[in-house]
Amino acid sequence: MPHCGLSFTIGSMETVKADVAIIGAGGAGLRAAIALAQADPKLRIALISKVYPMRSHTCAAEGGAAGVIKPDDSLDHHFNDTVGGGDWLCDQDAVDYLVQEAPKELIQLEHWGCPWSREPNGSVAVRPFGGMKKQRTWFAADKSGFHILHTLFQTSLQFPTIQRFDEYYATELLLDEGRCAGLTAIEMRSGQMRRFDARAVIICGGGAGRIFPFTTNGAIKTGDGMALAYRAGVPLKDMEFVQYHPTGLPSTGTLLTEACRGEGGVLVNKHGRRFLQDYGMGPETPLGRPVLKTMELGPRDRVSQAFWQEQKKGNMISTQWGDAMLLDMRHLGEAKINERLPLVRDMSISYMGVDPVTDPVPVRPVVHYMMGGIHTDKRAATPLPGLFAAGECACVSINGANRLGSNSLTELLVFGRRAALSAAEYLQSGARAASESALAAGASAAQGRVRELMQRTGGKETVAGLRKEMMHTMEQNAGIYRTNEGLVEACAKLADLRQRYRAIELHDKTNVYNTDLLQALELGSMLDCAEAVAQSALARKESRGAHQRLDFVERDDRSFLRHSLAYFDSVSSPRIEYLDVVITKSQPGVRDYSGGHE
Amino acid sequence: MSERQVEIEVLRYNPETGQEPHFQRYSVKCREEWVVLDALNHIKETIDPTLSYRWSCHMAVCGSCGMMVNGEPKLACKSFLRDYPGLIRVEPLRHFPVERDLVTVIDDFVAKLARVKPYLIPKGAPEAATGEYQQTPAQLKRYKQFTLCINCMLCYAACPEYGLIPKYIGPAAITLGHRWNEDSRDGGRAQRQEELAATEGVWECSFVGACSDVCPEHVDPAAAIQQVKIKSTIDWYTEHLMPWLNK
């Protein structure tokens, strides 16, 4: 039975030999691993993650995964909702693939035992979600991501060819003759660096929401996967598109699912007015009977932007954590809240001291998701041979300028599998093994860089200090609405921070589970990603989807119906290039979320 | 917005310093609505960056931040400072070896989860890929509670049997096996029996019930274990006294 071989020569780095290495063991990484194990039982699969798989941030996703199964729905509807929701920046051939594969993937997950919520007759239930014309969001109460993650993790345990390397932090990709040939990773518990030889590498490292101070994202979302590819020469695409989720808790930033609104919850300002109707999402719909794609079921970018506008007018309530709006779910009743939104109720009570059954909950937009990421084609392949990517860290692009809720969990499954198949095909096509000398040299250099950081003395900067400055400038200058002055300031600040990063001295210079080192490396990833975000935003002189500029308020299809590509530079700022969007069936139109359009 | 000066004692251990585990005290200005995790983050950011611990989601769903808070197994992200008016003592989760500071070695737990075959073992030939298995809300309700385990290991820290007999497979692993046994789509109970009905399986449990007390997700592992005991017993008797039933 194939097993990743371990070799060790005195004085050299321990090496793991695999066929495919997967970096990241969340929804996408686990799905890819399972797909590979099923496709070819002879493949040696190394599944590498900086946390144990069940800690991956997939577990925090709440609302559900979209897939067409009900008779009144169609693939065309899902396609059109997604492309329109993405403000026509989605590659339509990729979206076609997504909507087609979605139902199969969700049924496969059900066959693996995912506890989807059900209709009375036993078939899978679906719920309404923002920006979707029809109900197609499969859900498991309000812990859909949690159940998907655990189902995938538990299913993966039956494949002995998936060998896991839990709590290994990947530091660099190894290249040979323009091909990806493996990576180096630090075994957290011992601090020892290991080399992983793999002719195909799939990055599923997640997003980078932690570059902002208020985010639904957990500690681990620091863009390490994105940075790995970026530094290896793969461009980061559409990084300027950062999604704000309208309903995060003001105290912790953690997420109250969009399903709150899907089940009928409404958003009001301090005067009790459902203000979304003043921003093109009206007319006001009856309480508790939401109408798809309007009012509170409008897309996330529009709802978050409406908050910002209302806030400017002074209509938000004031809390000790800043301004907020109210999410009112009282009319849903205790029974429905307990059945469909139990986690939401628990979190509101625990962290805000508010019971949604009896009181409206203060919420505000917080950073949630990055539409941008590692540039891949619709087969999940990056321009670097042997390197593939899937999930939030990748940008295919199926989400375009704004992601619809519940498309992301589906994306993990569809493109996790797609990346695996592409990797398997790549291997079968005769990908050559890399030379030992190239791998050893690359690994040695990678180790040298970490050693330099660990042994550095006389440094004046701290991880926490630089991180705080980064988050501050992103919040101030690269938030929901952006200006030229703000973005220029952000770019300059981030360039400065990247320089000052070289002057960090660690407080902890020991080897065993050194989280000072870990956070320093994560900060490096974040600074690189943040700079890509700011520079891409500065270059895009239009407003589209989640990228809104006060100085360029209109969408400009002539100049900017294109993806931005940010190319890494180790010394100076990334250079930005552009790539046309693939348009097939749907020509750019007007995003109309008012109720009058049926 | 009120603040409070909080005294926190944390068990420190770094194998490379040669010191044995010892307590280090910090005095931190905290906001009143903070949890212990917020206080630890504040310590790490402003006082002592060498403090190591696991955390991620800050919403009690990833299971990373289990630790002992004043002697009780808790999630640091759900331990509210307002519930601890005096000194707060934080230690790594009990019954697991300490790697470094508040980080434990959880290899044993992860291995045990895998041993109960925690995946769907279909009843007959797998369903053709055209539709989902039917499962009524009542069938879902039967096992739903046992799917909520976030693998935080608070139950292992609370269980004296696991502390005294490390070979015991433990509450979360048994609950996970039971979750699959009770899923109407699954047909693998016989295959899980070997692990669950072993001496180191359910029969090591003497129903202390501490596991269910400390579970932050109300999974009720103690209930799962007793239910497995009853089912295993019935299975054993039917297998040995009425073998004709097992065809």
Add this chain to the structure above:
Amino acid sequence: MAEQVGRRPHVRPITSEWIFRHPRYLKYMVREFSCLFIGAWTLMLVCALGRLSEGPEAWARFLEGLKSPLIVAFHVVALAFAVYHSYTWFQLTPKALPLQVGEKFLPDGVISGAHFAAWAVLSAAILYFSGVL
């Protein structure tokens, strides 16, 4: 496998102090401790059967012996422990025997209540047929 440089996981020793770490552990030990008294009482029952089989004089002597203050005290304590054990045991029965009706589970009180009721009925029957009631 290569040497794990620097690692030295620390195993914390287990002592019996765990019993006093939280009231739940102490209550558990009391419940378990009851088995000593119940076991002792069962032995006494076996002795009683033995004496009964030896004839009326042996039986009468046995009954006399039961009246000693020490034996009476033992019986009081054993009865208390037995009642405590039965009470905690029946309280726990809903955990082991969940009964699902439609989508809902029967309330815990119904299941443990049924056990307590059966206990009461059987106790009353024994007391009646033995002439006490």
